[in-house]
Amino acid sequence: MTVSTAIARLNAADAEFARHLDHLLSWESVSDDAVNQRVLDIIKGVRERGDAALVEYTQRFDGVQASGIADLILGRERLELALTRITPEQRAALEKAAERVRIYHERQKQDSWQYTEADGTVLGQKVTPLDRAGLYVPGGKASYPSSVLMNAIPAKVAGVAEVVMVVPTPRGEVNELVLAAACIAGVDRVFTVGGAQAVAALAYGTESVPQVDKIVGPGNIYVATAKRHVFGQVGIDMIAGPSEILVVCDGQTDPDWIAMDLFSQAEHDEDAQAILVSPDAEFLDRVAVSIDKLLPTMERAEIIEKSINGRGALIQVRDMQQAIEVANRIAPEHLELSVADPQAWLPHIRHAGAIFMGRHTSEALGDYCAGPNHVLPTSGTARFSSPLGVYDFQKRSSIIYCSEQGASELGQTASVLARGESLTAHARSAEYRILDQDKGN
Incomplete structure (x- = not known):
């Protein structure tokens, strides 16, 4: 089997960069x-x-x-019965992953709450x-x-x-x-x-x-x-698009590691997207060499090849600051900050489904056993969406209890607003609860 890549090379300094990036990111998931x-x-x-x-x-x-x-x-x-049919190693791996996922998500649990105002009115969730x-x-x-x-x-x-x-x-x-x-x-x-x-x-x-x-x-x-x-x-939960990975690298990580990180998402399917952003042009060249060297060794080489050639890219930027700007523009499902000091750049990341910090944190760990959820927003929806979590399986009800005095005071405000909307029944419903000493105030 012969495989080869012709991964796109983009430069943020080019006048047409924004248009080329938009074309690269475009994905239409609408059914025919x-x-x-x-x-x-x-x-x-x-x-x-x-x-x-x-x-x-x-x-x-x-x-x-x-x-x-x-x-x-x-x-x-x-x-x-299935537990007995898998290997002991597989069972141990599943149990360890499950425990880590459970521990992480326990921290997401939300509790009900209430507070009481001075007049006895109780509000809560x-x-x-x-x-x-x-x-x-x-x-x-x-x-x-x-x-x-x-x-x-x-x-x-x-x-x-x-x-x-x-x-x-x-x-x-x-x-x-x-x-x-x-x-x-x-x-x-x-x-x-x-x-x-x-x-x-x-x-x-x-x-x-x-x-x-x-x-x-x-x-x-x-x-x-x-x-x-x-x-x-x-x-x-969401309408998910193809898998995505964006690696931001300062040029100091082993290029073979980066190539394999890109492959880790490209092997999902031909429409998956793998992008590397770096200010180091020579490093981008070295990663391109690693891609061509390692691709023939992959079991899913044909899928990776189509993904890399069709939707992948190596993007050169001016500096790390611009790399972060490009990352926020892409709003990727998975973002690897493969840099010396990822904590320093974390405050600047606004849009990403999951952020993998440092050279040793491969995206694959998040897929299986790190703990955080691997169900993540794709196709730029990390701009307004979050990973799947405990909060997706909980709902919140508002709690409102008015004391006699609280109902009287709030009734005056509600009456004015309701009559301003010509909703007379709303107004009169609130007005019935207004105490005599508050009427006319």
Whole structure:
């Protein structure tokens, strides 16, 4: 197999740099009309025919021979069996990763709070976990047990009573690592269905699949399109684009390390994006040499090659300050600060899903076992979005208790504002509670 790269080289000093960068970053995740209509038809089928539609679609799309819905349900004992079928090393790695993810997310838990004003009025916030969360997990060979941990554990830490996992098993292919991860993470129910039909089942419920409050987890274009359509009926985590990594380097890190860091995201799929930014032109040359040297050694060389050639780039900047400016412009999913003093630059980073500090902190550690969540905003959405966390599985209710005096005082303010909006019932409702001594004040 012959592979070679022609990774784009950009220079921030060029007059056309901004236009070239915008073109490089552009990503359109909108489904075409055919996909959109197919998804709508599937959702309609599941809503109207429930379990029967799930069985039919699973037979048709996944090649699974199922006589009924019972064939698509995995009990807790099956998850426990998976723990015995993986190697001791795999089980130990899953358990260690799960523990680190759990410890990190415990720190994200929010508590309810209240305060009392001088007149006895009480205001506050009640934090409550969702009743039920749905976890979509890709199936077959493209399975990610790490994603099971990253999605299920924050839900459990938040206090979600039931986590329901859906995972396709194309042609009956079951991934034992995924089931073992579900067991370790505390997943409560598993259905071996996938695609838009699984999303529809979670959103609307069937005779066997319970309706959930929120759907999280990655999937293909059909899954992403279905999540768009059911949003509002249920919550969703995000519509994720391809994986991304941006490395900012001062030129002092081993170029082989940097090349492999770029590969770590490029190997996900052909549309993944790997970018290196540095003020050292010679270092960029050395990384380019490392890319060509190491690429033939990779199992997924063809995918990496297409990703690097199609959406990758080596960007030269004036200095580290401009490197940070470019990083904030890109707002990457993963940002590696491969520099001598990453803490000095951290205050200047405004937009990034996850920030990996220093030369020894590879992005891969965050994917698996560092602790923070690897479900991150992509395609520049780190400008306004955050990593998946415990807060995604909690909701907040406002608490308002008015004392007699508090209701009287607030009623006067509410009355003025309500009448200014011509909402007389609002005004009179508040005015009924105004005490006689406050009227006319």
